[in-house]
Amino acid sequence: xxxxxxxxxxxxxxxxxxxxxxxxxxxxxxxxxxxxxxxxxxxxxxxxxxxxxxxxxxxxxxxxxxxxxxxxxxxxxxxxxxxxxxxxxxxxxxxxxxxxxxxxxxxxxxxxxxxxxxxxxxxxxxxxxxxxxxxxxxxxxxxxxxxxxxxxxxxxxxxxxxxxxxxxxxxxxxxxxxxxxxxxxxxxxxxxxxxxxxxxxxxxxxxxxxxxxxxxxxxxxxxxxx
Amino acid sequence: xxxxxxxxxxxxxxxxxxxxxxxxxxxxxxxxxxxxxxxxxxxxxxxxxxxxxxxxxxxxxxxxxxxxxxxxxxxxxxxxxxxxxxxxxxxxxxxxxxxxxxxxxxxxxxxxxxxxxxxxxxxxxxxxxxxxxxxxxxxxxxxxxxxxxxxxxxxxxxxxxxxxxxxxxxxxxxxxxxxxxxxxxxxxxxxxxxxxxxxxxxxxxxxxxxxxxxxxxxxxxxxxxxxxxxxxxxxxxxxxxxxxxxxxxxxxxxxxxxxxxxxxxxxxxxxx
Amino acid sequence: xxxxxxxxxxxxxxxxxxxxxxxxxxxxxxxxxxxxxxxxxxxxxxxxxxxxxxxxxxxxxxxxxxxxxxxxxxxxxxxxxxxxxxxxxxxxxxxxxxxxxxxxxxxxxxxxxxxxxxxxxxxxxxxxxxxxxxxxxxxxxxxxxxxxxxxxxxxxxxxxxxxxxxxxxxxxxxxxxxxxxxxxxxxxxxxxxxxxxxxxxxxxxxxxxxxxxxxxxxxxxxxxxxxxxxxxxxxxxxxxxxxxxxxxxxxxxxxxxxxxxxxxxxxxxxxxxxxxxxxxxxxxxxxxxxxxxxxxxxxxxxxxxxxxxxxxxxxxxxxxxxxxxxxxxxxxxxxxxxxxxxxxxxxxxxxxxxxxxxxxxxxxxxxxxxxxxxxxxxxxxxxxxxxxxxxxxxxxxxxxxxxxxxxxxxxxxxxxxxxxxxxxxxxxxxxxxxxxxxxxxxxxxxxxxxxxxxxxxxxxxxxxxxxxxxxxxxxxxxxxxxxxxxxxxxxx
Numbered sequence: 001x002x003x004x005x006x007x008x009x010x011x012x013x014x015x016x017x018x019x020x021x022x023x024x025x026x027x028x029x030x031x032x033x034x035x036x037x038x039x040x041x042x043x044x045x046x047x048x049x050x051x052x053x054x055x056x057x058x059x060x061x062x063x064x065x066x067x068x069x070x071x072x073x074x075x076x077x078x079x080x081x082x083x084x085x086x087x088x089x090x091x092x093x094x095x096x097x098x099x100x101x102x103x104x105x106x107x108x109x110x111x112x113x114x115x116x117x118x119x120x121x122x123x124x125x126x127x128x129x130x131x132x133x134x135x136x137x138x139x140x141x142x143x144x145x146x147x148x149x150x151x152x153x154x155x156x157x158x159x160x161x162x163x164x165x166x167x168x169x170x171x172x173x174x175x176x177x178x179x180x181x182x183x184x185x186x187x188x189x190x191x192x193x194x195x196x197x198x199x200x201x202x203x204x205x206x207x208x209x210x211x212x213x214x215x216x217x218x219x220x221x222x223x224x225x226x
Numbered sequence: 227x228x229x230x231x232x233x234x235x236x237x238x239x240x241x242x243x244x245x246x247x248x249x250x251x252x253x254x255x256x257x258x259x260x261x262x263x264x265x266x267x268x269x270x271x272x273x274x275x276x277x278x279x280x281x282x283x284x285x286x287x288x289x290x291x292x293x294x295x296x297x298x299x300x301x302x303x304x305x306x307x308x309x310x311x312x313x314x315x316x317x318x319x320x321x322x323x324x325x326x327x328x329x330x331x332x333x334x335x336x337x338x339x340x341x342x343x344x345x346x347x348x349x350x351x352x353x354x355x356x357x358x359x360x361x362x363x364x365x366x367x368x369x370x371x372x373x374x375x376x377x378x379x380x381x382x383x384x385x386x387x388x389x390x391x392x393x394x395x396x397x398x399x400x401x402x403x404x405x406x407x408x409x410x411x412x413x414x415x416x417x418x419x420x421x422x423x424x425x426x427x428x429x430x431x432x433x434x435x436x437x438x439x440x441x442x443x444x445x446x447x448x449x450x451x452x453x454x455x456x457x458x459x460x461x462x463x464x465x466x467x468x469x470x471x472x473x474x475x476x477x478x479x480x481x482x483x484x485x486x487x488x489x490x491x492x493x494x495x496x497x498x
Numbered sequence: 499x500x501x502x503x504x505x506x507x508x509x510x511x512x513x514x515x516x517x518x519x520x521x522x523x524x525x526x527x528x529x530x531x532x533x534x535x536x537x538x539x540x541x542x543x544x545x546x547x548x549x550x551x552x553x554x555x556x557x558x559x560x561x562x563x564x565x566x567x568x569x570x571x572x573x574x575x576x577x578x579x580x581x582x583x584x585x586x587x588x589x590x591x592x593x594x595x596x597x598x599x600x601x602x603x604x605x606x607x608x609x610x611x612x613x614x615x616x617x618x619x620x621x622x623x624x625x626x627x628x629x630x631x632x633x634x635x636x637x638x639x640x641x642x643x644x645x646x647x648x649x650x651x652x653x654x655x656x657x658x659x660x661x662x663x664x665x666x667x668x669x670x671x672x673x674x675x676x677x678x679x680x681x682x683x684x685x686x687x688x689x690x691x692x693x694x695x696x697x698x699x700x701x702x703x704x705x706x707x708x709x710x711x712x713x714x715x716x717x718x719x720x721x722x723x724x725x726x727x728x729x730x731x732x733x734x735x736x737x738x739x740x741x742x743x744x745x746x747x748x749x750x751x752x753x754x755x756x757x758x759x760x761x762x763x764x765x766x767x768x769x770x771x772x773x774x775x776x777x778x779x780x781x782x783x784x785x786x787x788x789x790x791x792x793x794x795x796x797x798x799x800x801x802x803x804x805x806x807x808x809x810x811x812x813x814x815x816x817x818x819x820x821x822x823x824x825x826x827x828x829x830x831x832x833x834x835x836x837x838x839x840x841x842x843x844x845x846x847x848x849x850x851x852x853x854x855x856x857x858x859x860x861x862x863x864x865x866x867x868x869x870x871x872x873x874x875x876x877x878x879x880x881x882x883x884x885x886x887x888x889x890x891x892x893x894x895x896x897x898x899x900x901x902x903x904x905x906x907x908x909x910x911x912x913x914x915x916x917x918x919x920x921x922x923x924x925x926x927x928x929x930x931x932x933x934x935x936x937x938x939x940x941x942x943x944x945x946x947x948x949x950x951x952x953x954x955x956x957x958x959x960x961x962x963x964x965x966x967x968x969x970x971x972x973x974x975x976x977x978x979x980x981x982x983x984x985x986x987x988x989x990x
Contacts, residue, residue: 006804007594010750013808014575021572029565031762032558049775109793110742124706141776153792154739158732176761186757189722191788192739195780200732202694203772204647204663206534206670207541210694213646214701215732215779249973251932255942256966258973265977277977280935288925290874292896292916296929303933331890376875409833413873420871421958426526426837427873428962456963 034140034175042139042172043226049142053198054211055219059226065089066096069164072220073100073129081129082160084152089131089166103127105156123159130160130216136179137172138195144221145171145179146194154192163216165196169226236344238355239313244274245352246308246345248316248325251283252448257469260448264317264349264471270478271357275315278307286324289332291415298332301325305333305342314345315352317471318447319378322348327381348378349471350387350446363395365477371403371438373431373454373467375447379407388446388470395477403438405430412453428457436465443467510629512864514844515856519867521842528839531667535839538666542830545773546881563766564885566759567821574811577720577753578802584723588785590798598628601803605630605712605745606637608799612743614639614709618701620727620734621645622714623661623824624747624803627846627859630712642708644701644733646694653680659840661847662771662826667839701733711737711795715748716824717763718800721756723784725800728767730778738783744795746783750802751811751820763823766883770825806858809910815894816909819854821884828878828888834871843868850878854891862899862912869895870916942972 037045047057060068070093073081080101083090093102107119132152136145144167148154157163173179176195180186185193200215211217245268249261265275281304289297304325308314316322326346333339353359372392374385385407392400411417411427432454435443444467445451451467458465514521525531550556570577582592595601609617617639619625631641631652643652647664651657654676658664665673670688677696678686684696713734717726725746727734738744754760768774787794810819829835829849840848845856845865853868869892878888898909899916907913931937945952949968956965971979 004594006596006600009596010594010802010804010808011575011578014578014750014811017812018572018575023573026569026572027565029562029569030558031562032555034555053778105792107792109740110787110796120706124702143776143780150790150792153794154735155793158735158739176764177758180757180761186721189724189782189784191783191785191791191794193782193784194735195776196778197776197780198778200730201778202646202731204645204650204665205673205690205693206668207538207663207666208670208690210690212698213694213731213733214644214698214705214736254973255945255968258969258971258976261973262976262980279939279974279978282932282935282938285932288928290893290896291921291925292893292898292900293922293925293929294897296925299929300932303935376873376877380876380880407877409873409875409877411833411873413875416870416873418958420522421961422522422526423834423837423871424873425958425962427833452966453963456959456966459964460960460962 037139037174039169039172042174043169043223045139046137046142046169046172047223047226050198050219050221053142054201055142055198055221057221057223059223062224065166065222065224066092066098068222069093069131070096070098070100072164076128076162078128078162080127081131081164082123082127082156083131084133084149084156086151088133089164093131105130105153109153109155123155127160129162129164130156131164131166132157134165134167135171136183137167137169138174138176138179139172140175141195141197143176143195143197146196147190148192148194149190154194157194157196158215161212161216162218162220163199164220164222166222166224168224241357242273242313244276244312246310246312246314247275247277248281248284248314248321249277250316250318250321250448252452253317254282256452257448260469260472261317263469263475264315267471267475268315270475271359273357276310276312280307284321284324285332286321286328287414289324289328290413294332301329301333302336305329305336305338308342308345311341312345313347313352313356314342315347315349317349317469318449319348319375319382319384320447320449322346322384323377323381348382348384348387348446350391351382351384353474354387354390359391359394361391361394361474361478363397363477364480365395365397367397367399368442369399369401369440371401371435371440371443373403373406373410373435373443373445373450375445375450376409378446384446388444391470391474392444398477401438401440403440403443404434406434410450410454412449414449417453424453428453432457432461432463436463440465444470444473446470510632511845511856512860515860515864515868517844518842518871521844522838522871525839525842526837530669531839532837534667534669535836538660538663539830539836542663542772542826546770546827546830547773549769549773549775559762559766560883560885562762563823563883564821566754566763567823567884568818570754570759571751571811571817571820573755574750574753577755578750581718581720581723581753584720585725585800586723588723590723590725590783590785590800593799593801594804595801596804598803598805601628601747601801601805602630602633604801605747606634606639608743608745609634609639609710610637612709612797614743616704616708617641617710617712618644618704618708618733618737618741619648620711620713620729620737621648621664622712622747623658623846624714624749625712626658627805628747628803630747641712642701642704644704644737645729646697646731646733649697649701650676653677657841657846659848660826660829661824661849661851667841705733705736705740708741710743710745711739711741712745712747713737715746715752715800716767717760718748718753719757719760720753724757725783726760727779727781727783728764728777729781730774732779735779735781738781738795739793742796744783744786744798745801746799747801747803750804750807751822767823767825770827770881770883806860806911810855810858813909816858816891818886819858819891821886822851822855823884824851825883827881827883831877831881833873833875833877850888850892851886854886854888854895857895857898857912858910862895862910863915864912866899866912866916869899939972939974942974946970946972
């Protein structure tokens with residue numbers, strides 16, 4: 001199917017209108033100068049925004065992660081958690097002694113083979129919790145940055161109704177613009193980059209807020225180095 | 227359209243010796259006394275008021291209906307009436323907005339337009355920012371509401387000056403009515419072309435003013451008041467709106483002096 | 499590639515737009531609808547206000563975002579080419595559609611090529627614009643809306659009434675009734691958590707098994723070849739992650755030049771729309787799944803739609819219409835929209851933005867009633883995050899609507915179609931009268947003297963108000979008399 005004529009028709013119409021445009025004489029775009037805050041203030045803002053959006057934030061040490069996760073799961077009567085493959089979380093959780101079943105996301109979600117189809121069903125219907133890492137934190141909006149990888153797929157932070165995410169406060173920056181600069185996003189973006197700022201929600205029914213629309217109903221932020 | 231938060235920044239002149247007065251077509255044909263009151267008020271502040279008899283209408287009705295050629299012809303005729311480089315004080319934010327903010331576009335390229343538009347001042351704006359007026363309230367205590375037209379609010383930012391003037395009246399309590407910044411539904415030909423929607427809007431506005439439980443409401447725009455007063459009268463309510471010019475004149479007059487004035491105006495009628 | 503549809507979809511919205519006046523009468527009389535809208539608008543106005551505590555910050559951002567959008571529009575053809583190059587380099591295929599029929603056919607073909615039978619849709623107003631669901635259903639492709647509001651609206655056999663909150667015209671009791679009537683096993687309750695839980699349950703199964711995910715795009719970044727989606731629910735992520743084929747559709751005006759353009763636009767978008775400093779998810783897609791990745795679609799496509807946008811583009815003043823980032827703030831603040839609701843417009847995009855964009859998509863002839871259905875209060879222009887001068891554009895569309903045409907459209911399809919000879923004559927007469935003060939003053943003299951003959955019944959005006967009463971003397975006359983009197987006094 002060719003849409004070449006549509007392409008050239010559209011582009012020609014547009015080009016005709018701006019053929020004389022001088023792109024060197026564009027008006028100056030002035031951004032707002034937000035006050036610079038200290039790292040502690042950033043952390044406080046970050047936590048505040050997340051909590052306002054119904055996320056749970058737990059400040060802790062690296063070494064406590066596994067213990068805290070197990071506690072949180074037990075509180076919710078959850079006995080299974082899915083991790084990525086060979087991730088910090090998978091290591092920590094398999095090391096600790098507990099009766100929590102650790103499942104590893106080691107299958108192809110789109111595969112047609114029956115055994116893989118079962119994995120998909122299991123992910124959707126039988127995986128009460130998932131845990132991922134993150135690669136950044138934004139104070140101004142209370143946002144956690146994820147670049148899903150081969151080992152930690154996108155759906156791991158989306159499908160299970162409870163999402164644990166490990167966030168390193170040392171990666172915290174003031175705002176989205178500075179994050180992109182600091183991590184040089186302009187050079188190369190991954191398949192999927194995400195900003196997550198709370199559990200899934202909607203106010204579509206009579207403007208009444210409800211959580212757990214389609215994404216995770218709970219977001220538990222494990223904040224280290226805070 | 228300019229928005230409020232460009233702060234309507236403009237350089238205000240110092241108090242002039244004389245000004246032009248623009249009455250607007252609605253005041254001319256329906257509410258001339260408010261024009262007379264505004265002129266008298268300005269004169270009382272020591273400003274000579276010139277009224278070119280050749281003025282008719284700012285052209286907004288045709289402009290808003292999409293008939294720009296017709297609007298332009300009338301607009302040019304208005305401009306020609308005000309040749310002196312002195313302020314033009316106008317008792318409507320709607321017509322003021324038309325002349326100040328839409329004439330530059332409508333009359334683009336015509337000589338003298340920039341200067342003309344710069345000289346347009348809405349009545350309350352002129353009082354507060356040019357005359358820097360201080361009002362001495364001689365009236366009885368009462369509660370009122372203020373309705374500012376959308377153009378006055380959003381094109382000229384003069385809800386601020388209107389409020390400031392009322393707040394200077396020590397015996398007057400200004401009550402905020404519900405949905406105060408919401409349109410009353412006049413919109414000129416909108417009230418005819420989409421009368422059903424306009425009707426619902428004015429019903430709501432009149433209800434909100436009635437709920438404010440005030441003895442009267444004040445406005446600087448006859449378009450709105452024609453609309454709202456008409457609805458209130460239709461509903462057989464006693465609440466009415468007055469033009470701010472008439473209200474300020476009344477509040478700042480000595481009772482004795484005003485009796486004298488009334489005698490004089492009776493003489494006017496006779497002299498005519 | 500032939501069209502399977504006999505009747506072009508263009509006429510569906512044109513028909514309903516023409517029915518504006520009847521729709522308004524119907525909806526103004528619907529008390530429940532009016533109450534729903536009043537409550538919803540008050541809520542959204544308040545939320546937005548609270549998210550902008552600093553007027554300084556707001557106005558700086560608005561000016562910045564206006565300039566960003568204007569720059570991107572000025573460079574539009576070049577940015578579209580750059581976007582296409584970078585998307586394709588990333589493995590995302592780009593398709594171009596001039597009309598909504600073309601867009602639908604491209605999408606249907608992509609799906610049938612893969613033997614797709616079920617589609618889950620993230621929220622996409624552009625897909626509403628093309629009436630995509632109708633087109634796909636006619637080819638036996640199940641097309642299920644997954645945004646909660648869209649899901650509700652689809653169940654009810656309706657269209658969205660707001661561009662951000664599609665089911666805003668319903669209250670929770672109506673939703674509960676709807677679910678009870680349509681979802682097997684649902685026990686009637688107005689508890690919103692339970693209702694959302696039910697929607698989640700139904701749609702989760704669909705996400706798991708759908709062949710295709712279709713979404714819109716909030717920002718398409720030319721610099722990096724990236725599609726950005728804004729959402730709170732997670733259904734957009736589901737649609738772009740789980741099915742093996744992802745098709746995105748958007749208007750040509752949605753492209754931005756730089757990644758750096760995104761943060762200020764995003765900040766204004768979410769705050770203007772729902773008063774949120776950011777949406778729950780900001781989803782940036784730069785390619786289909788790569789080798790070794792375990793999820794994500796193998797194929798990602800972007801369809802770029804014109805449908806009248808190039809017409810708006812061709813006029814420098816009307817081009818400002820395309821600055822829109824689809825936040826919905828204009829309709830939230832509109833006193834007309836608040837009272838007539840979103841369906842009355844009959845167009846995909848309601849409210850003030852709908853009034854200025856629909857004439858380009860549907861032609862002025864079908865939409866002549868829209869630009870005049872405004873009191874020009876300016877509440878919309880005051881809150882537009884990209885400073886579109888909506889009232890000025892409404893006035894401009896009125897000019898286009900009533901102008902005398904020579905036959906060949908100069909500016910837009912349907913220009914001059916709103917011109918009525920009688921109205922043109924009235925304004926000519928009005929102009930003559932007001933140009934010549936002698937004529938004016940004379941006619942005013944007659945009018946005031948004959949004022950008692952003025953009718954008390956003037957059509958719509960007097961259905962809710964008393965008729966205006968002419969004064970016994972005009973201001974002109976009173977001043978003249980006063981001057982005479984003063985002169986007399988001066989003489990004596």
